[in-house]
Amino acid sequence: xxxVKITGTGSFLPEKILTNSQLxxxxxxxxxxxxxxxxxxxxRIAADGEATSDLGFRASRQAVSAAGIDVQDIDLIxxxxxxxxxxxPATACLIQDKLGIKEAAAFDVEAAxxxxxxxxxxxxxxxxxxxxxxxxVVASEILSRVTDWEDRSTCVLFGDGAGAAVLSPGTGESGxxxxxxxxxxxxxxxxxxxxxxxxxxxxxxxxxxxxxxxRMEGNKVFxxxxxxxxxxxxxxxxxxxxxxxxxxIVVPHQANLRIIKALAKKLDLDMEKxxxxxxxxxxxxxxxxxxxxxxxxxxxxxSEGDIIQLVAFGGGLTWGAATVxx
Ligand code: ACO
Numbered sequence: 001x002x003x004v005k006i007t008g009t010g011s012f013l014p015e016k017i018l019t020n021s022q023l024x025x026x027x028x029x030x031x032x033x034x035x036x037x038x039x040x041x042x043x044r045i046a047a048d049g050e051a052t053s054d055l056g057f058r059a060s061r062q063a064v065s066a067a068g069i070d071v072q073d074i075d076l077i078x079x080x081x082x083x084x085x086x087x088x089p090a091t092a093c094l095i096q097d098k099l100g101i102k103e104a105a106a107f108d109v110e111a112a113x114x115x116x117x118x119x120x121x122x123x124x125x126x127x128x129x130x131x132x133x134x135x136x137v138v139a140s141e142i143l144s145r146v147t148d149w150e151d152r153s154t155c156v157l158f159g160d161g162a163g164a165a166v167l168s169p170g171t172g173e174s175g176x177x178x179x180x181x182x183x184x185x186x187x188x189x190x191x192x193x194x195x196x197x198x199x200x201x202x203x204x205x206x207x208x209x210x211x212x213x214x215r216m217e218g219n220k221v222f223x224x225x226x227x228x229x230x231x232x233x234x235x236x237x238x239x240x241x242x243x244x245x246x247x248x249i250v251v252p253h254q255a256n257l258r259i260i261k262a263l264a265k266k267l268d269l270d271m272e273k274x275x276x277x278x279x280x281x282x283x284x285x286x287x288x289x290x291x292x293x294x295x296x297x298x299x300x301x302x303s304e305g306d307i308i309q310l311v312a313f314g315g316g317l318t319w320g321a322a323t324v325x326x
Pocket of ligand 1: 029030033034037038113152153154216218219221222255256259283285314
């Protein structure tokens with residue numbers, strides 16, 4: 001084995017659509033503001049009773065089917081999420097059970113929007129040891145459950161969804177060529193969910209003060225996001241011995257169309273080479289790059305032999321990039 005190959009991908013988006021016009025009736029906002037400032041027109045919302053593991057399970061089943069392997073051949077499951085079904089057990093364990101896989105190693109990765117790339121890097125490293133045969137990397141989020149629907153500065157941005165990929169050892173040219181991950185805890189107060197952890201355990205007071213919802217200083221995150229995604233992209237390309245011209249398509253995290261355009265400019269990349277789906281789904285945190293990866297493959301925008309890159313940033317702050325030959 002010399003590379004870890006992505007052998008199958010899948011995604012799942014909940015049926016319910018929440019449009020900007022519907023949001024106009026919920027908070028003081030407008031379709032015009034949301035479209036102009038973010039590029040988002042609509043987002044998906046999970047049904048009542050539907051949990052993160054349910055979305056992850058549906059995306060995983062599709063990825064396993066695309067990989068053409070028996071589900072029992074998976075011996076490692078990593079789920080990236082900031083909206084787990086419960087604080088514990090890991091959502092990866094719940095997905096394992098739903099898939100009916102017996103005793104595969106399973107754990108969660110929490111790196112916010114960079115979660116899928118972080119989980120890919122972890123799975124790649126673990127497969128390269130030779131201790132595991134096939135890994136399932138899932139990114140699943142139900143951000144609508146941690147969104148403050150009274151806060152117009154955040155509630156227009158997020159959506160629910162899941163994506164998954166099966167990774168297996170390969171011997172050819174295809175596979176993960178390089179990854180780059182970084183973080184800065186000094187910026188942890190720019191994007192966070194204050195209560196429900198050991199610092200502010202759930203109490204009547206935390207609920208009354210709406211501390212179980214995401215908080216974000218969007219403006220400050222914006223500037224760092226563009227800079228760190230560009231650095232991550234360059235670093236991953238450099239490690240792979242490639243240039244930007246070698247990329248068939250880039251799947252960036254979809255937090256804001258203006259961020260994506262600023263990134264394209266910084267990378268000196270035509271927008272035609274950047275995959276954009278924010279208009280339909282909003283920001284699905286870790287699931288965004290996973291869904292994007294599945295969509296570029298299913299739509300034929302990239303196929304076997306093409307070099308693609310995933311690049312993201314998110315709460316932590318965290319950032320990362322993965323350069324992959326399909
Ligand atoms: N509708 C109408 N007006 C609004 C809305 C809204 N939904 N939201 C904010 N505004 C108003 C503000 O109150 C402000 O009004 P004021 O000038 O009278 O004070 C004005 O619009 C401008 O607000 P800004 O916050 O400066 O707007 P900005 O252009 O920065 O856009 C946004 C805000 C969309 C949040 C942007 O900053 C952004 O996308 N930031 C990055 C977000 C991000 O990438 N997060 C990380 C990933 S998420 C994760 O890791 C889970």
